Amino acid sequence: MSSAAKTLELLAHFSSARPEIGLSTLCRLARRDKATTYRHLQALEDAGFVEQNPATKHYRLGPIVLQLAQTREETVPRKAGAEAALSRLADATGETSHVSVLSGTTVYPLASCESPKHGTRAIIDIQTFPLHATASGLCALAFGPSKLMDVATENLQAYTAKTVQTAADLEQAVQSARDTGFGRSDRSYENEIHSLSVPVFDQTGLFAGAVSVASVATRFSQDLERIIKSNLVSASREISHNWGGTPPADIEAAWAKSLSPSHASETAS
């Protein structure tokens, strides 16, 4: 590994759980001797990537990272960071792909992309995604902050005959999203739409939004479901990456199980 790579690697040891690190601890974490570690820290400090806390002399991340993040956010903002993935998702599925973001306790649409494959298409023109009635909303309930569940159960408005109407039914739909890694709305918000969603994560490591495919329900099939699910997983990984995050291991595991051939045949049987 080059000296530059070793230097950059030191930054990965700083986290919310370990925001300040003393030289000896850093040597131990990086498994390097004091002279080498100190030399690497000097390069990082000179460039503003770390600074010493004047009170403790421990190292912490420096202010230059705020400027770099600002430039990155201007270069690849949330919407731009989702668009290429949405376009591929619409192409691969022939249906409408879209991404939503959670702000406070509300799920808002951010961007959508229709496929030209069919004459009938789902159009995403709503102001917010009701938590209990949409695939995006169920993803937020399953993978977002727990307070969302209280907000959802306070308003179980019926949009269709299939909208969940009790707290118990909602809990079951959310648990199913947690178990499989996919939120599903089968005509529960609009009579003609069958939607599947997966969560997207950002630099906080927390749920940031959902990426979804809204299919015209009359052409939804098991084959289409398989195609949508595997492409949703790729889209979530890509958008999460662009937003500075990664899908957590437990969600990757749920997806892997949902997408395995044995699981698919079980479902089909």
Next chain:
Amino acid sequence: MSSAAKTLELLAHFSSARPEIGLSTLCRLARRDKATTYRHLQALEDAGFVEQNPATKHYRLGPIVLQLAQTREETVPRKAGAEAALSRLADATGETSHVSVLSGTTVYPLASCESPKHGTRAIIDIQTFPLHATASGLCALAFGPSKLMDVATENLQAYTAKTVQTAADLEQAVQSARDTGFGRSDRSYENEIHSLSVPVFDQTGLFAGAVSVASVATRFSQDLERIIKSNLVSASREISHNWGGTPPADIEAAWAKSLSPSHASETAS
């Protein structure tokens, strides 16, 4: 310069004005040959600091900087990034120091620190700083977004006999803040308070807030003004640094002129 330092230096070429850079351009900007620059970019790319735009193959900042900024923000949040400077400012002046932040078109208090030197002290217990009547507000008008001036002139509420009451007088007070680099409220918000303020900048390069000293007006003097002003300048530099920014050159120049001995004697004469 070490290889690590040269590698880190490449990141400084990315900015809002130049968010994506091709290899040849980067070689020219960094004044290095293609093989070296490519090797440095590889180290940055492996660590997530840069990535190639799949469409153009040009390099841009990578998503890891979002995670680092998040950790930095948790480690040294705005308030924590101001507290040490406020404490030194209160000690050096014997008066109350405080920092305010601009959000939208409103200036809010963020943190304050009283000095134990005197029995009478300014207490910062207001909800927002009126733009036209306070030193922090005048800093926002002088160095913040231009739309603030419209908001301010719509509400010229009189707090004391010395509050500015006309758009022309307000324009003059704002121009004086621009010329000197200091906002001043001489009993214009409260009858007993004489305040001086300087702007603080963050990672956006824009006005983020103000750091101020609120003195008990009866003990304000030319000597105290000199002490407050020079310590305010240090405090602004320190807080701006912690917030990822730097005071711009024209403001540093205005401060230098205000603090020069010749200027002081002119004022005194």
